[in-house]
Amino acid sequence: MKRNMLKLLALSVIAVFSTAVSAQETYRNPVIFADAPDMSVCKVADTYYMISTTMHLMPGGPIMKSKDMVNWETISYVFDRIDDGDRYNLIDNQTVYGQGQWASSLRYHMGKFWVWFTANGAPGKGFVFCADKAEGPWKLVARPPHMHDASLFFDEDGKKYLFTGSGSCTVVELDDNFMPKKGGLNKRIIDGKSDPEENGALLEGSSVIKHNGMYYVCMISMKWGVPGRVRREVCYRAERIDGPYEKHIILETPFESYGGVGQGCIVGDDQSDKGWWALIFQDRGGVGRVPCAMPVTWVDGWPMCGELNNGVDKNDIKECLNPKNYHIPNDVTKRHPSLQGIIGSDEFANAETLSLYWQWNHNPVNDAWSLSERPGFMRLKTSRVVKTLQLAPNTLTQRMGGPECTGTVCIDLTNMKDGDCCGLAALNGDSGILRIVKKGSKFLLQLVEEKAVFKGRTIERCDEEIIMQKPLAFKNKQKMVYLRLHGDFNPGRDMAQFSYSLDNSKWETVGREIKMTFDYTRHFMGSKFAVFNYATKKTGGYVDVDWFHYEEN
Template identity: 50%
Template structure:
């Protein structure tokens, strides 16, 4: 019975590839299949649905669970957790942050009729999380807080033994108590054995990351990122008949999808379809938009999963259009009493400082803390920008702002382009600014540089204000431009172009649309957001 469960829920039934897998699946869609920041993918299939999870770091709620029937169109159906309560850093208190840290590289699996999600957080206190749920839609239950295992892959063997594969193919075998939902206290006694898989060859440096362990047709497969010297990042596979080895190695993908010749597509997982064909989803770094998943056919050659088309390349039908993933990002009229799954807060939100019910059809955002910059402001709300081009527009009621309050719309990242409305006494000024954050080694904000590019007075406070950010990610341009309107029809450009940057020293993620409201003098003001719309081009 146990083996049957794994065959259905973990990897399906192994069959030789069909002509569809070899040829037809390479046609009819553009890569990246999700032209937005959805990195560190792991996937599984349960019945007719594919499920995928991703890294969201400092954004809350976190660990988005996404679902698809065709591996092309995805929708977010839940988040694994609402918030992380591991100290002031997660609450933006006293300049402390978890930018670029927090939840990383979750491992998603389905065993015994349950979903399991394992991840660890980068940064203090360096601990892990294990969640379970009967359904992908939740509710999710925190089972245990294990030790930190970098890029860990959660794996249960046919005999019920539980393993984590992490770092460069290191592994630990854990007690079976991990599955009994007792919240067992972790310690050295929880590890039954440690072992290592020999993974490096002579040209590889750094960690071989992104561990993904599977058992297919009775054989063990470990997929990892390889960082060879003087070459692009690639995906490698190790296989063995026993966890004790011997292990064999094969490069299964070594390609950079144009126009990014140095950004190899790697880190992800493979999955079978209900009809026995195989596919992989692996991501590519695309600068300002973030790390973007690509869909690849997977064919089996001599018992090895080989990714890509017949030439070993990531397929990309340039005659097709990119898919706009309206299931994971899109418009919001704020007409529900629950926040759309499109949105994530920057760090843990102050829940008493926002409401969807105090004014029906609006998201009310109240000031709750006096701060001096956007990067430590509570309750900034974000959603992904999407390539190749997108436009985000927000309609704001600013009539209840107080002296010193600041609100607006941003292309938000370590380098942010900001449309900021400042209330000065009874008058309001709109400015377009470029803001840069610097963090110390503890990821506390050490400096924020603000360069004002333009400003204009906003007449009165009774009428709504419309703010707009354009994002152009075509061919690596990564340019944000800005405009505003007082009537919702005629939009006036303001300020200058801004280069959107993927900065591994700060956010370590793609640029997001962000709506913010914070106080610099006194609490008590608020804004009402009528709607937010995303339009697409290309």
């Protein structure tokens, strides 16, 4: 009996000690080391919900959730596709690269979730969706006019507004149909040109909250060509929704020399100054735009992104993005945030639905892919003759993760037709592509660097360099190939290295590394894993993808 009591006491001490340790666990920014820009966050009970931009990818409007603002998982998409013309279907060289769903606003109001976003490019209209649960289903309720980087706001008196603009901010009152209300408030409240400190800066990305009776508008401030001037987050506040507004800089740091951190949101409980958080993204080259989380300290009524160094001096805010600096709330024990729940492996075992990890490049051709025709495989059929991966329908994509990651895919080539191309790519405006080309009865492995040349949003041409080419010799009728892509997003790198195998045991590195670039004039995204199959001569062929395996490094 005594021995059992001592054992129970020891276990209790260990449990208390473990809880104390877990409560002190810290995390390292970025909390999502992958492309998830333009975040909008709301909190419902003890859960945070977030939406980000995925532009031309379908389904779109990814909804993520977290208990701690650090570890996130994708739980739904707001829409399956956008049917606003041929460009969403890659018809006649038309595309919506860098356009489509953009800078959404996520709110919880009257027991429902609301999303507002504008689809950039013609016809340039907005979307309003509503759902009882963040997991969906989501219902389209309105198609309002285009409003740039709009932030939806429900006030306490029942009125609703949009805060919108680029270089400035205008508040627009909305009617019951989410249209600008006739005779309602429509006023420019912030003008970067009239602010001597912000003169010439690009102010955009409005995010609005109300706290202690004050209205707060957070925006990114960008000014190119000014030495030492990094991107920063500025905040404007007023006692009335129509102003006047005063300004304060709430975040300004180069953070590992990537040019500053700006554009995002702050979220917390209006009943208290405690427990507030900021989620603000940073451009990190080839991997894309990555969210960084930090606690918010209210100082003289301003939401400063950081903590007080000594808990007393209001002028002594910690370097807000210092690695391993902040404690994870709610006793979460992961020291380094994982991308599990956002990027991941897939055995294609579910014959009914596609994993939330995946998005199609533009609208899919739904009768040209199947999870059920060969159970345990993703069948990708050719449905259109195209010249390039940039215009290929039914290309499956996932984000790539930093600082390093590896994606490996297993593909059965048996049913390819002459002229078909399939493979694995680091997809962007400039892409690294490891592809298999069917030529007659032969299979050629090619490593290609492809650079898309745009005219507006239309693909004018793609310039490609074949870096390496070799025939593949299979030993049996079933022609399985294994393709691997390693992405290195460490500072100064942004390189993709490809390799292949015919038995998933003996691997051969292919060619040289290929640079991954972030280009806002074309895709405006980080590089994506892309699994593809398209026809260059005639349709009718298909490949079966057995699995995709993802590893964080």
